[in-house]
Amino acid sequence: MDGQLQFVQLEMMVAALGLLILLADLFLPSTARRSLGWVAAGALGLVFLLSFRGGYAALADAEAFGGIYRLDALALFFKRFFLLSAIFVLVFAVDFAARLRGGVSEYLAFILFALTGMMFASSANDFSLLFVSIELITVTFYILVSFQRHRLHSLEAGVKYLILGAVSSAFLVYGIALVFGEAGSLKFDAIRAAHAGLLGSNVFLFGMLFVFAGLAFKISAFPFQVWAPDVYQGAPTPTTTFLAVGSKAAGFVLLIRLFGSVVPELTAQWTGMLMVVAALTILYGNLCAVPQRNLKRLLAYSGIANAGYLLMGIVAQSDDGKAAILYYLAGYLFTLVATFMIIHLITSEGEGEDIACLAGLNKRSPFLAFVLALCSVSLAGIPPLAGFFGKFLLVKSVAAKAFGDAGYFALLAVAVFGVVVSIYYYFGIIRAIYWPKDTSDDSPVPIAWPTRIALGLCVAAILYLGLLPDKPINWANAAAKIESAPD
Amino acid sequence: MDWLLIIVLLPLLAAAAVGVVPGSQRRAIRSITIGASGLALLCALIAFCSFEVGGGLQFETKVVWVESLGLHLHLAADGINIGIILMGAIVAFAAACCADDITHRVKEFHILLNLMIGGILGAFASMDLFFFYFFHELALVPTFIMIGVWGRGARRNYATYKITLYLSLGALLALIGLIGVYVQTGAESFSIPDLIAKVQESPIDEAAQQWIFPLLMFGFGILVSLWPFHTWAPLGYGAAPTATAMLHAGVLKKFGLYGLIRVAIPMAPVGAQSWLGVLAWLALANLLYCGLVAVRQKDLNQLIGNSSVAHMGFIFLGIASLNVIGLTGAVLVMIAHGLLAALAFGLSGHLYRQTGSLDMSRMGGLLRQMPLAGSALLMALFAGCGLPGFANFAGEITIFFAAWSAGLKTVTVIAAWSALVIGGLYMMRAIRCILHGPLGGDWAKAGDVSPLIATALGLLLGALLVFGFVPGLLTKGIEGEAAKIVRLAKPAER
Numbered sequence: 001m002d003g004q005l006q007f008v009q010l011e012m013m014v015a016a017l018g019l020l021i022l023l024a025d026l027f028l029p030s031t032a033r034r035s036l037g038w039v040a041a042g043a044l045g046l047v048f049l050l051s052f053r054g055g056y057a058a059l060a061d062a063e064a065f066g067g068i069y070r071l072d073a074l075a076l077f078f079k080r081f082f083l084l085s086a087i088f089v090l091v092f093a094v095d096f097a098a099r100l101r102g103g104v105s106e107y108l109a110f111i112l113f114a115l116t117g118m119m120f121a122s123s124a125n126d127f128s129l130l131f132v133s134i135e136l137i138t139v140t141f142y143i144l145v146s147f148q149r150h151r152l153h154s155l156e157a158g159v160k161y162l163i164l165g166a167v168s169s170a171f172l173v174y175g176i177a178l179v180f181g182e183a184g185s186l187k188f189d190a191i192r193a194a195h196a197g198l199l200g201s202n203v204f205l206f207g208m209l210f211v212f213a214g215l216a217f218k219i220s221a222f223p224f225q226v227w228a229p230d231v232y233q234g235a236p237t238p239t240t241t242f243l244a245v246g247s248k249a250a251g252f253v254l255l256i257r258l259f260g261s262v263v264p265e266l267t268a269q270w271t272g273m274l275m276v277v278a279a280l281t282i283l284y285g286n287l288c289a290v291p292q293r294n295l296k297r298l299l300a301y302s303g304i305a306n307a308g309y310l311l312m313g314i315v316a317q318s319d320d321g322k323a324a325i326l327y328y329l330a331g332y333l334f335t336l337v338a339t340f341m342i343i344h345l346i347t348s349e350g351e352g353e354d355i356a357c358l359a360g361l362n363k364r365s366p367f368l369a370f371v372l373a374l375c376s377v378s379l380a381g382i383p384p385l386a387g388f389f390g391k392f393l394l395v396k397s398v399a400a401k402a403f404g405d406a407g408y409f410a411l412l413a414v415a416v417f418g419v420v421v422s423i424y425y426y427f428g429i430i431r432a433i434y435w436p437k438d439t440s441d442d443s444p445v446p447i448a449w450p451t452r453i454a455l456g457l458c459v460a461a462i463l464y465l466g467l468l469p470d471k472p473i474n475w476a477n478a479a480a481k482i483e484s485a486p487d
Numbered sequence: 488m489d490w491l492l493i494i495v496l497l498p499l500l501a502a503a504a505v506g507v508v509p510g511s512q513r514r515a516i517r518s519i520t521i522g523a524s525g526l527a528l529l530c531a532l533i534a535f536c537s538f539e540v541g542g543g544l545q546f547e548t549k550v551v552w553v554e555s556l557g558l559h560l561h562l563a564a565d566g567i568n569i570g571i572i573l574m575g576a577i578v579a580f581a582a583a584c585c586a587d588d589i590t591h592r593v594k595e596f597h598i599l600l601n602l603m604i605g606g607i608l609g610a611f612a613s614m615d616l617f618f619f620y621f622f623h624e625l626a627l628v629p630t631f632i633m634i635g636v637w638g639r640g641a642r643r644n645y646a647t648y649k650i651t652l653y654l655s656l657g658a659l660l661a662l663i664g665l666i667g668v669y670v671q672t673g674a675e676s677f678s679i680p681d682l683i684a685k686v687q688e689s690p691i692d693e694a695a696q697q698w699i700f701p702l703l704m705f706g707f708g709i710l711v712s713l714w715p716f717h718t719w720a721p722l723g724y725g726a727a728p729t730a731t732a733m734l735h736a737g738v739l740k741k742f743g744l745y746g747l748i749r750v751a752i753p754m755a756p757v758g759a760q761s762w763l764g765v766l767a768w769l770a771l772a773n774l775l776y777c778g779l780v781a782v783r784q785k786d787l788n789q790l791i792g793n794s795s796v797a798h799m800g801f802i803f804l805g806i807a808s809l810n811v812i813g814l815t816g817a818v819l820v821m822i823a824h825g826l827l828a829a830l831a832f833g834l835s836g837h838l839y840r841q842t843g844s845l846d847m848s849r850m851g852g853l854l855r856q857m858p859l860a861g862s863a864l865l866m867a868l869f870a871g872c873g874l875p876g877f878a879n880f881a882g883e884i885t886i887f888f889a890a891w892s893a894g895l896k897t898v899t900v901i902a903a904w905s906a907l908v909i910g911g912l913y914m915m916r917a918i919r920c921i922l923h924g925p926l927g928g929d930w931a932k933a934g935d936v937s938p939l940i941a942t943a944l945g946l947l948l949g950a951l952l953v954f955g956f957v958p959g960l961l962t963k964g965i966e967g968e969a970a971k972i973v974r975l976a977k978p979a980e981r
Contacts, residue, residue: 383624392662399666403695416659423655424648427631431647434636470553477555 007064007071009056010079011119013047018112025105033104037094038450040108041087044115048083051076067187068126077326077479078122078253081333085245086115088337091454093238096344100147100236107147111242114140118250127176127186127211130254134172134218137250138165141243145235157234164227168217175210178203188262195263208266211258218251219307220300222281229288232300233353240296241340244303245333252310252329256322259314261482267317274315275411281308282418289425294353295343298425299336302379305418306332309394312415315408316397322480324393327472331378331386331465338458339375342368345445358432365445371455373430378462380426381419386465391419393473490534491562492548494576495609495622497527502601510594517587520597521939524576524583524604531576538569540963544614544680545569552618557676561615566964567818571611571738571745574822577950578737578829579604584943585833586730588840589637596637599629600730607738611745616665616677619750620658623742627654630727630735638726639839646719646726653719657709661746664702668754671695683753683975693757700758703751704766707743712796713803714772721780721792729836732788736795737829741821744802748814748972752806756976759809767807767890767898773800774902778909782916787838787845790917791831794871794910798824798879804902805886808893809976814969815962816885822961823870823878823954830867830947834860837940841933847920851927857935861922863944870951872914873906878954 005012021036028036050056063070089111097104117136124130142165146158176186182204183191198204217224232240259267259274267274285305292298306328313325345368346361347353362369378385395415402408447455465472501523505516534546544563552558564572582600589596606626613619631654635647669677671692674685691699705713712720720740724732752759774797781793798820805817837860838853839845854861870877873884883906890899936944954961 377628382628383621388624392666395663396666396670399663400670403667403671403692403698409698412663416656416663419659420652420656424652427648427651430632431635431644434632435644470551470555473553473555 004064006056007059007062007069010047010051010083011116013050014044014112014119015116017043017047018109018116021105021109021112028105034094034097036105037090037097037108040112041090041094044083044087044090048080048087051080051083063125067189068129069120069123070125070188071123072482073479074253074256074482075123077475078249079119081249081329082115082118082122082246085242085249085333085337086111088333088454088458089238089242089246091450092241092337092341092344095341095448095451096236096238101150103147107144110140110144111238114144114242114246118246121250122253124254124257125188127179127188130258131173131176134214134250134254135169137247138169141165141239141247144239144242145231147239148236151234153234154236155234157231160227160234161231164217168214168224171210171217172214175207175212175214178207178210180207182207188257192262196265199266199269205266208263215251215255215258216277219248219255219310220304221277221307221311222284222304225281225284225304225307228304229297229300232303233294233296237296237340237344241337244299244336244340248303248307249329249333252325255314256325256480257482260317260322264317267314271315271317272407274311275407278308278311278315279411279414281305281311282414283308286418286421290421292425293355295347295355295358295429296353298355298429299339299343302422302425303336305422306379308418309391309415312394312398312411315411316394316401318397318400319477319480320393320400321397322482323473323476324390324397326476326479327393327465327469328390330472330476331390331462334458334461334465335375335378335387338371338455338462339379341451341455342372342375345447345451355429355432358429359436360442361433361445363442365447367452367455368445368447369433371459373433374459374462376426376429378466380423382423384463384466386462389466389469489548489562490530490546491564491572491612494527494530494534494572495562495605495612497523497530498579498601498605498608502598502605505594505597505601508594510592513593516594516597520583520586520601521580523601524580527604527608528576528580531573534564535569535573538564538964540566541967557674557678557681558617559615559676559678560618561678562609562612563614564612566966566968567748568611568745569964570818570822570961571741571825572608574825574950575608575611575738577946578733578825579607581829581833581943581947582730582733582737584939585733585836586728587937587939588729588836592636596633596728599633600734602626603629603633603731603734603739607734610742611738614679616669616679616682616750618677619679619746620662620665623739624658626734626739627658630654630731630739633731634723634727637728637731639728640726642722643726646722650719650723653709653716657706657716657743659706660702660709661706661743664699664706665750667695667699667702668750671699672754679749686754687975690757691755696755696758697761698758700751700755700762703746703755704762707746707751708766708769708803710743711740711799711803712773713799714769714776714796717773717777717796717799720796721789724792724795724832725786725788729832729839732832732836733829736792736832737825740799741825744799744806744817744821747806748817752809753972753975756978759976763807763809766803767895770800770803770807771898771902771905773797773803775905775909778905778913782909782913784913785847787835787847787850787917787921788832790847790913791828791835794913795824795828795831797910798871800902801883801886801906804890804895804898805882808886808889808895809973810889810893811966811969811973812885813889813893814972815965816882816889818965818969819882819885819954819958819961820879823882823951826947826951826954827867827870827877827879830863830944830951831871833940833944833947834864834867837936838933842929844929847917849928850921850930851924852922853927853930853933854922856926856930856933859941860936860944863936863948865918865922866948868914868918872910876955877951878958879951881955881958
């Protein structure tokens with residue numbers, strides 16, 4: 001068993017860190033609790049560095065715990081991705097702590113527990129681990145979403161997420177049961193070997209469809225997207241960030257593993273359905289974002305649209321498509337973290353998240369104005385930023401299939417239409433920042449140094465991913481080459 | 488010498504340099520922009536003069552950017568783009584000189600202006616499809632912001648949104664076409680020469696060409712204001728600040744035409760055969776419809792904007808002829824029209840600054856009031872109707888010959904008629920309204936152009952005349968490349 005535990009060393013460290021923070025809470029004066037966030041972020045930074053340690057990386061391409069846990073390039077990529085996003089979210093949470101009104105250390109600990117779930121999800125090689133890790137993420141998010149108990153919006157968001165999340169979990173567990181009934185195993189390796197023969201079985205197909213529905217809820221794909229706007233708007237902003245980045249990426253790592261590697265022939269059979277889901281998600285997200293005035297709701301709809309773009313990488317059914325998803329998610333992480341941080345900085349609690357509050361931002365803080373404009377441009381997919389290169393790779397992976405299959409062409413057409421619509425509302429953000437000449441509020445925005453550094457890192461990453469994509473593409477390509485299990 | 492790299496880098500460095508200068512130092516900011524674009528113009532001139540006709544790709548710079556995708560920063564010039572780069576550099580310098588009408592947020596404006604110039608010159612110098620597109624977008628985004636923040640008129644917001652959405656749509660359609668070319672050739676490289684070499688060996692699947700060509704044709708077409716996707720252009724130019732309108736109408740808009748000639752026709756010749764007929768008729772619609780719209784305009788900027796859209800019809804017609812003289816004429820008109828559009832928008836910008844209005848019914852007698860600007864406008868309007876001696880004439884007449892010999896006879900006859908009659912009609916009317924007659928309403932205090940702007944406009948006018956009297960300077964280089972493209976497109980007639 002000792003040999004097995006070293007596979008989960010990162011997850012254990014993170015979970016232990018969460019418990020330590022809960023413990024430390026008992027001994028620390030309430031004024032000092034906020035600084036636990038720095039400790040946690042620093043410790044996660046250490047864990048992040050440890051993930052590059054030769055000894056750990058050398059474990060790659062192996063399975064543990066009877067094959068339910070798999071450590072490979074894809075899992076490693078996503079573990080690092082989740083660690084990075086959690087570090088940013090923790091820094092963010094410290095800044096946000098005053099608005100939580102108590103329970104700071106619990107908030108930090110729950111972020112870490114959700115992170116543990118995400119890291120397990122990236123290695124799930126068995127439906128039982130898939131379900132447990134998804135539940136660990138979802139249940140902690142129920143709490144994280146409704147953490148501001150004094151705000152009605154936050155509670156409302158929590159209830160909505162709870163009810164719809166429970167329904168999706170039910171889908172998931174029911175689907176898993178059906179698949180188990182037909183395939184006789186929960187192990188991905190067994191299903192991979194057996195699934196080609198099960199394509200005629202309606203029970204198996206229904207099972208997989210339910211599993212897909214459960215995961216589609218996580219990534220807020222149409223028609224499982226209704227929760228996103230209300231929850232994004234109501235949840236405390238760091239939670240929203242983690243939900244938009246981490247939780248969505250957790251859904252995608254499972255989709256990539258399951259539909260990209262475990263049941264490729266089923267994916268091929270479902271190409272048409274996946275295309276329709278991707279296209280509708282893009283259309284729904286973009287069209288509904290147009291009339292939004294609340295920034296967090298706007299980003300929720302844009303998040304739905306982005307889930308649609310990302311699904312294009314699954315639809316492409318190629319290593320290029322998977323690599324494109326990874327690249328896109330990496331860019332998305334930095335862009336969204338920076339965007340939500342800025343929204344938090346310039347709005348007071350729960351009020352004035354209206355897009356009009358951006359007016360005069362370039363006078364109040366040219367730095368924030370610049371970063372937010374940069375993020376909007378990147379989200380709109382305009383070169384030379386990360387968002388453009390991600391979209392470029394996604395479109396390229398789909399275009400590789402498009403000639404000879406009109407369905408892919410239709411998907412591309414929808415994607416182009418979606419991008420044009422999205423330029424309209426992202427441009428609206430830039431317009432709200434720079435256009436207005438006379439503004440009522442000219443007070444400078446105070447920015448704490450750690451936040452400033454985090455924003456600076458995000459900008460550097462967005463530019464790096466857009467301008468020097470050579471190395472990151474190689475990383476993404478390496479991580480996307482998932483493989484079947486060693487026989 | 489890597490002249491092209493220097494030409495592209497100068498404005499981008501200037502953007503960075505303006506970024507560190509405090510916003511209150513307006514003189515310094517303007518000097519940086521003018522200096523950088525002046526130096527770029529000088530380099531472009533040296534490159535143009537030392538260019539060897541028939542010497543293949545010259546002044547090459549090739550840097551690997553993304554190895555796994557075969558992306559290179561590959562700048563090079565051949566007979567076609569060397570002239571366009573020179574034209575772009577002239578227009579850029581002129582636009583930088585005319586940018587002194589910006590009075591608020593000067594620093595931001597000049598950063599964007601320099602980015603736009605760098606993007607424009609880079610797009611035409613790129614021999615790599617990805618950078619070709621990348622530089623175009625780099626120039627396009629500042630355009631939108633400049634119109635939105637520094638634009639004029641009550642419909643500024645509407646114009647900004649319209650131009651943004653139209654041009655983004657066009658660029659994205661073209662992008663999908665370009666990715667289609669990359670994917671279909673299987674060349675594992677975005678380099679245009681590599682792709683052409685690959686296509687010569689094994690052409691792209693014909694069914695795929697029938698998709699790729701229309702994607703590129705309409706994508707690029709929207710960027711060039713192909714009828715019926717042209718409505719953004721007069722509106723956008725009417726709302727744009729002077730320098731932006733000069734650069735966009737003059738140079739950036741030619742990107743789509745350049746893309747058609749450089750990429751769409753050589754890569755998808757079979758698709759081209761079946762779609763160019765459609766393009767010819769749409770070109771005719773550009774000439775006729777937009778010409779007639781221009782006749783009805785009361786606002787000078789709207790008139791120039793519509794006439795500029797109409798002139799695109801000539802270039803489309805030249806491309807649709809798909810023969811050597813047609814493509815040569817098309818490139819010649821691209822260059823001539825670039826200079827002309829910049830000249831016209833530069834002058835209208837000067838007029839607008841005097842009274843804040845471009846209503847032609849309230850103008851008159853300005854030739855006496857401002858002899859320099861007046862005569863320049865007179866010459867610009869004459870060049871617009873295709874008076875011999877200006878480069879426009881040389882290009883347009885070539886295109887008529889080309890279209891006739893390509894068998895587009897009906898189109899040619901109607902086009903010649905509309906070009907001469909309609910063009911003459913609105914241009915003459917503009918001359919009468921603006922320049923002759925008694926002095927109009929509030930123009931008594933209006934002054935002539937400053938020496939700096941006069942130099943810039945004189946440069947544009949001089950280039951128009953030089954290329955008009957000696958079109959061989961350009962056509963010698965263009966012909967050789969055009970012949971290569973025609974040979975690729977019509978292998979049967981070799």
